Amino acid sequence: MLEINFTSEQLEILNKLDSDINSGELVKLFKKSELESDELVKLLKASNALYRGGLPVISDDQYDLYISMLRSINHLHPYLNRVEPEALAEAKTVELPQRMLSTEKAYSKEDIEKWLKRILKAAQEINIPEQEIELRVTPKLDGYAAFDDGTTLYTRGDGYRGQDITRAFERGLKVAQNGKRGLGPGEIVIKKSYFDKELSNIFENSRNIQAAIIAEKKVDENVQKAIDDGACVFYPFALIENKTAHFSEIIDNFESIVEEMWNAVDFDIDGVILETTHAVLKEYMGATRKNHRWQIAFKVNEESAEVEVKSIIPQTSRTGRISPVAELVPTKLSGATISRVTVHHYNMVKTKKIGPGAVVQLVRSGLVIPKIEGVIKEAKPQLPDSCPSCGSHLLWESDHLICPNKSDCPAQTENTLIHFFKTLGNNDGFGPKVIERLSNFGKKHIHEIYDIKVDQFVSYGFGDKTSQNLFDQLQASKEIQVEDWRFLSAFGVSRLGGGNCEKLLQHHSIVELFDLTAEEIVKIDGFAQISAEAIVEGLANVKEEFFKVYELGFNLAITPKESERENSDSPIAGAVVVFTGSMQQGSRGDMEKYAKSLGAKVAKSVTGKTTYLITGEKVGETKINAAKDKGVTVLSEQEYLDLLQGS
Template identity: 60%
Template sequence: MSTTINQEQLDALANANLKVGEERVLFLLNEENLTSLSINDLEETLKIANAAYRAGVPLIDDHVYDHVFLKELATRDPQHPFLTLVEPEPVHVSKTVALPQKMLSTDKAYSEEDIIKWIDRLKKAADEIDLPLSELMIRVTPKLDGYAAYDDGETLYTRGDGVRGQDITRAFARGMQVAEQSARGQGAGEIVIKKSYFEQHLNEHFENSRNIQAAIIAEKKVDERVQKAIDDGAVVFYPFAAITNWQGHFEALLKDFDEVTGEIWSAVDFDVDGVILEATHDELKQHMGATRHHHRWQIAYKSNVEKAEVKVIKVTPQTSRTGRISPVAELEPTRLSGATISRATVHHYGMVKSNGVGPGAVVQLVRSGLVIPKIEEVLQPVEPEFPEECPSCGSHVVWDGDHIICPNTTECPAQTENTMIHFFKTLGNIDGFGPATIAILNEKGVRSIHEIYQSKVEDFVEMGFGDKTSENLVNQLAASRSIEIEDWRFLAAFGVVRLGPGNCERLLEHHDIETIFDVSVEDMVKIDGFAELSAQTIAEGLKNIKHEFFQIFNLQFNLRRTEKLGGGDGAETPITGKQVVFTGSMVSGPRGDMEKQAKALGAKVGKSVSGKTDYLVTGEKVGANKINAAKEKGVTVLTESEYLAMING
């Protein structure tokens, strides 16, 4: 997937009512994070990917959607409701109506082996109804990559969720024709535009044909270029019943599989992202039936992808809103899947390093249908080059795992808006300064947090806010300085790389917040949880934010100081230096308070039991399995009363 998201993709997610930020999307769609995603995360990931695809601005390719994220969800929770849902087309603001017939999705195959397994299921079903295998015939049609719809002869419906769609008969009223000069009322099909027409007349105005499909059925006035395409007969509704096809015995299909599928794949002048295979025998189809998601007698074959060997001209670094510097490979222009490709995103600089991507490298580029081009393999590696400075602000960059990061969060132009959003979100004691407000401020030239705190009512009014709103914003800023917050939260709000809330608290357990900028890498490494590389990255980040930090700190925020380990007096306690984990409901007080007390007594508090855990303190309703597992690891298990007796003894 791409390591950046453009505004069109963010708009597509917003239009699908998916309120999710760029950083969250990048995290969810990164295959490296797959094992750390929860079931809910996986569902959210699939919804995000589907919304972007339906809007014509895909974030991942079909194979990754089906064989990575969808497969992971199916493996972990085979009964998850999402697996039986029909992936919705984009939702338009219009009343929904019941479809005359359910419109299901199609099961997918990515290899000839998958097709053989599907045909074996057909043969088994044929045997169950005593259908001779000599009568087992298959129909193969192009899988049009358009806008799914249903025509009953009077009304044209969107597919919607497969059960309810929306009335888009206006597309016919605007002059749209049925393909092949066919009659209306043939049921399910796709709204598509001719590839040749798109490339000749619309290629310069729209990135790809999916970008204009929603415009064809828009409730408002149609774009004049789209209307001309309709008038010229380039936009049609293509019923599946009327589409070009191959029909024959299943053995003939398997014998000439590549030839048959290849011929059908290129049989029409429309965007195609696969072929559809289906049994033709009505009794067999009725016997096999359908799941809530797809017909069992039908499958889509989608492994046909175009590849090309392309030379890399250079690798250009781009700084994202989150500070990650993404490598973009500039390529010799190459025609692939109906589009001229001149650049492709490399996942991260770790991939650049390990695969030798640089000027002169030869790569294998893959593109399936309208999917974003992907470097599948480096055929001729070279010695890679790495940026030493941020392309946005010129700051020295640092490595963070596989990624190169700009640590200058407060002054880097590419990051300023995201940095301001992160500050107020992390602070958590202020309303009114969400992404929408920050976007306006950034547009008006406000580039730092301290500028926001210095703004007066008249400044906000001048930037376009109403009088009452401006007063409220100023009052909120004042309140955020007076409402008590933890010092670690205040520090975390500056977004220093590798200095999240947990590390902020650990650091402030040893040093006052005013002095952390003077802590050496050597001293930081002595603190539990700080490796040398992390300490170096944090020190670099602190250096970059120091000026902005004190401009804000000197506004006299009401900070609650983190207690120093051991109560600050250096006295040993029974749990000094020990790792303690609390579980269950505690009687003496909230578990969070007990954790804070343990830290004050010099303990290291963990969230889960490991081989490094010294004590597991159990409250009420703790399962025997958890206790036994801890004992097997050599952990001392204490009841709440035993623990309190030990620390108070």
């Protein structure tokens, strides 16, 4: 929990951000210990803008903590997969001569070794010998990222487009190491020794100065003097101190090399960069939208404390999983006061005996979310008897306690609606934002959504045209044919994903499933007793809502029964087929759907039980040879079509 008071300069920057970000809301969000993904994104956007503007509101540690919290909620969130903007508040952008990406982060030697395994695997795929793989290790400068093409100096921007800040050179900014212009990417930095001696009593941190160097307005006279004295420089990565050696030497002497690079420059750094030097390998590995795959940043930080647990508070997530949150005696750790921490799962609470009075070792390793590393003093484990949101009986699912009440649990209803429309897949209008608004107006069940008329949508604040479109899409979603297994899966019953729904529906009709016993489900191949019991209880919980929706008259495509499949005269009836590569006769999903209709069992990966591997375009020889080694028949797309046609 952070107490934040914005200065007038910071408020000026915040006012130029998205309209849905305001300072009053941010102050409240900074105080919260439990945050939703959209709240985290607001904090990250604001913190990043203030940091880039030279007026940071939180530490790098706290920013990384928020990033890690967002990743734990949704590791695929778009904010995590783009370059944080390194941009001025107002200026025209221009295309960068070369992409400037962020750097993937690692916080332990084990993380580095995992990354190195990816490097070695890629090298093996293109026949580069291990002895040719060297790594370059450099300090990770904590400055203002920029790109110099010899004529123009650009900010990094979003990695694709930046802003012209050539004025920094016009003010006297020099290239470090007496280097020449035009050496590409680097950082604008100021010497630590100079800042500490000359400027630390004037500026709160060096970030203020980095932003001032490139600002459009007149440069502060103290900053101009630092530029004139050569303390402020543009440091191209090409010139930075480095250690280059075979990867095995780097790993064997990892700690000493990290320490050497950490102290190699008189500038603020926040880690070290490791990258492969092999040009062909770098080109082959390429990049994601955010990071180069051949490069990684190692960041160091670890603090721990022994903390007493006050209580374990159960919280129901939107997926029905009950998360144990340990309320702690407030403790300072890595500059932040920690009073709550999420325990991994309730099986850990039970087996490690965590409850009121327990003493745990709390660790922040690598500037990420605090976690319980161990239990110093055990106590009676504190386990909930029922869902804290709806009071339902809880189920154990592996290490987790689950609330099976998908349709009436307040913590889950909104997610249930989102899951239904997303899984159904034939309605584009009812995304999270629309569902959130409808939920706020008391619509908690699927059938209630389908009862909404055009004038009601208007009364909920939707425009006339949007309201008509939403109404029309609801009608269309009932008329457009959808597989019965997909319809069932859309209700979000625990242990009933699409695959298990299809297995059940190969033996029973969709309405018969609600009368099955766990023993009857266990008789079907692929269902264990615990899963069967969870499915029976889950179906019972959604039964009333299911039939209210089912009776609205959806156009369901019925899954062929197992007996019908076995009796099919199709050449692939009973066969296990896998599709890979880009198909020309339709999408892979369409091909899989058609194969199922012909009695085939479609799998996602090749095993010894696979009958056919159907290959489209751009399939590697390694995958094909591996399938053949398992005795699988490999068919091209055309050979597969010929097989179906009896050619």
